[in-house]
Amino acid sequence: MKKLIYLVLFKTALLAFTNSFALADEHTEDFKEGKAIDPCPIKLKTNGKCEGEECPYQINLPPMTIQLPKQFRLIEKTLKEVQTLKDEVNKLKKSCQDCKLQADDNQERDSTEFLAPTREIPMENSKIQDNRVKELQSKVNKLSVSLKNAKNQIQSLQGNVEKRSLINMDNVQNYVDSKVANLTSFLKNLDDRCSSKCPVIQSSPVIQLMQRDCADHYTAGRRRNGIYRVIPDPKHSSFEVYCDMESMGGGWTVLQMRQDGSINFNRTWNDYKNGFGNLSREFWLGNDKIHLLTKSRDMQLRIELEDFNGIREYAKYEQFYVANEYLKYRLSVSGYSGTAGDALHFSKHYNHDQKFFTTPDKDNDKYLSGNCGAYYSSGWWFDKCLSANLNGKYYHQKYKGVRNGIFWGTWHDVSNGLPDGYRQAFKQVKMMIRPKGFVP
Numbered sequence: 001m002k003k004l005i006y007l008v009l010f011k012t013a014l015l016a017f018t019n020s021f022a023l024a025d026e027h028t029e030d031f032k033e034g035k036a037i038d039p040c041p042i043k044l045k046t047n048g049k050c051e052g053e054e055c056p057y058q059i060n061l062p063p064m065t066i067q068l069p070k071q072f073r074l075i076e077k078t079l080k081e082v083q084t085l086k087d088e089v090n091k092l093k094k095s096c097q098d099c100k101l102q103a104d105d106n107q108e109r110d111s112t113e114f115l116a117p118t119r120e121i122p123m124e125n126s127k128i129q130d131n132r133v134k135e136l137q138s139k140v141n142k143l144s145v146s147l148k149n150a151k152n153q154i155q156s157l158q159g160n161v162e163k164r165s166l167i168n169m170d171n172v173q174n175y176v177d178s179k180v181a182n183l184t185s186f187l188k189n190l191d192d193r194c195s196s197k198c199p200v201i202q203s204s205p206v207i208q209l210m211q212r213d214c215a216d217h218y219t220a221g222r223r224r225n226g227i228y229r230v231i232p233d234p235k236h237s238s239f240e241v242y243c244d245m246e247s248m249g250g251g252w253t254v255l256q257m258r259q260d261g262s263i264n265f266n267r268t269w270n271d272y273k274n275g276f277g278n279l280s281r282e283f284w285l286g287n288d289k290i291h292l293l294t295k296s297r298d299m300q301l302r303i304e305l306e307d308f309n310g311i312r313e314y315a316k317y318e319q320f321y322v323a324n325e326y327l328k329y330r331l332s333v334s335g336y337s338g339t340a341g342d343a344l345h346f347s348k349h350y351n352h353d354q355k356f357f358t359t360p361d362k363d364n365d366k367y368l369s370g371n372c373g374a375y376y377s378s379g380w381w382f383d384k385c386l387s388a389n390l391n392g393k394y395y396h397q398k399y400k401g402v403r404n405g406i407f408w409g410t411w412h413d414v415s416n417g418l419p420d421g422y423r424q425a426f427k428q429v430k431m432m433i434r435p436k437g438f439v440p
């Protein structure tokens with residue numbers, strides 16, 4: 001009778017155990033399946049290929065480093081946690097197996113005892129057995145509970161992983177999208193800039209802003225005549241000048257140009273100070289600018305003249321400097337060479353070197369009885385009054401009367417005078433400067 005009770009009890013215990021174990025096994029199966037769910041985010045992270053439409057993002061970019069959001073580390077962390085939990089589960093499973101083996105052992109032993117009809121099982125022994133079974137049963141129950149908990153934990157963790165990886169993929173996608181948009185607009189800007197007309201002047205503004213004069217532009221590779229921006233003194237603003245890049249090796253900053261009489265040179269002090277005319281045609285660059293240009297570097301001056309007979313001559317001066325307005329733009333010029341004659345140092349009485357600038361409205365000349373500028377309709381470094389005046393009136397042919405035209409006192413036949421009292425007219429005059437020692 002007792003044996004039967006034992007048998008029933010044991011069978012119940014065993015059933016409970018096997019059920020629990022089956023549950024545990026089922027849970028571990030679930031876990032394995034769970035782990036296999038949606039491996040895409042991880043694959044993407046490890047640079048794997050995503051298959052099917054499931055892949056949240058796939059893009060090919062040129063080599064580019066993208067900073068991933070910090071949260072990306074969390075995925076890694078969570079995965080480690082999951083791995084730890086998995087290990088825990090395996091441990092639990094192992095101990096379950098141990099339990100089962102122990103139970104089998106007991107069964108074997110019990111059955112042996114059971115099958116020995118001669119052997120009396122004392123009441124105490126059966127009580128011990130009973131306790132053992134109860135102990136085992138509660139152990140199994142505990143294990144089952146902790147396995148259930150583990151399963152829940154794993155599931156919630158897995159949920160987190162999925163949620164997080166989705167959020168992060170969104171982040172990454174947004175980030176990549178904005179990067180691509182930025183790159184696209186940047187490329188578009190570049191494209192627009194390149195496809196629009198790119199004048200030589202604007203092609204490299206950084207280099208260009210640093211040019212002190214036309215010689216710097218020449219050195220920077222500019223070889224075409226034209227208007228360029230210079231900044232001879234960084235304390236003052238930049239300004240445009242006409243550069244002669246072809247005559248005599250180029251690099252010349254043109255100070256004055258006469259060629260068609262389109263510009264009136266009968267101007268005020270202020271006009272001569274700031275400059276006037278058209279840099280593409282006829283102009284006076286301006287005394288302030290000439291001062292800055294000749295102050296920034298030692299300059300040589302080249303004057304080119306052509307009359308209406310087609311005769312062309314030049315005068316070159318090794319030193320050329322114009323003082324500031326406070327010093328009335330006093331001229332310093334020396335070191336003549338050339339074919340036109342040194343009209344600036346014509347004689348002891350007609351010498352333009354070290355003379356102040358005079359305009360019709362400002363008399364700084366050596367002529368005590370009047371204003372040479374007003375008399376000769378010009379702004380110039382008048383002495384008492386002149387042996388040269390390149391800012392005189394532009395006559396289109398020989399003329400008579402006051403010698404207020406463009407004048408160079410050492411020109412052919414000037415001292416002899418033209419027949420019938422005519423005066424020499426000039427077709428073209430050009431004044432230009434270049435740093436001393438400039439090597440084209």
Ligand SMILES: *[C@@H]1O[C@H](CO)[C@@H](O)[C@H](O)[C@H]1NC(C)=O
Nearest residue numbers: 175176178179180181182183
């Ligand atoms: C894209 O450009 C905007 C403005 O230029 C900037 O605010 C934003 O941070 C840039 N995005 C990236 C991802 O570089």
Ligand SMILES: *[C@@H]1O[C@H](CO)[C@@H](O)[C@H](O)[C@H]1NC(C)=O
Nearest residue numbers: 266267360376377378393404
């Ligand atoms: C030069 O300008 C002054 C003042 O405007 C004027 O009186 C004079 O006649 C002009 N001279 C010539 C040659 O045009």
Ligand SMILES: *[C@@H]1O[C@H](CO)[C@@H](O)[C@H](O)[C@H]1NC(C)=O
Nearest residue numbers: 262277278279280281282283
């Ligand atoms: C300067 O002269 C050029 C050539 O004749 C002309 O195209 C340009 O419009 C002129 N500039 C000014 C400001 O008058």
Ligand SMILES: [Ca+2]
Nearest residue numbers: 363367370371
């Ligand atoms: Ca005077």
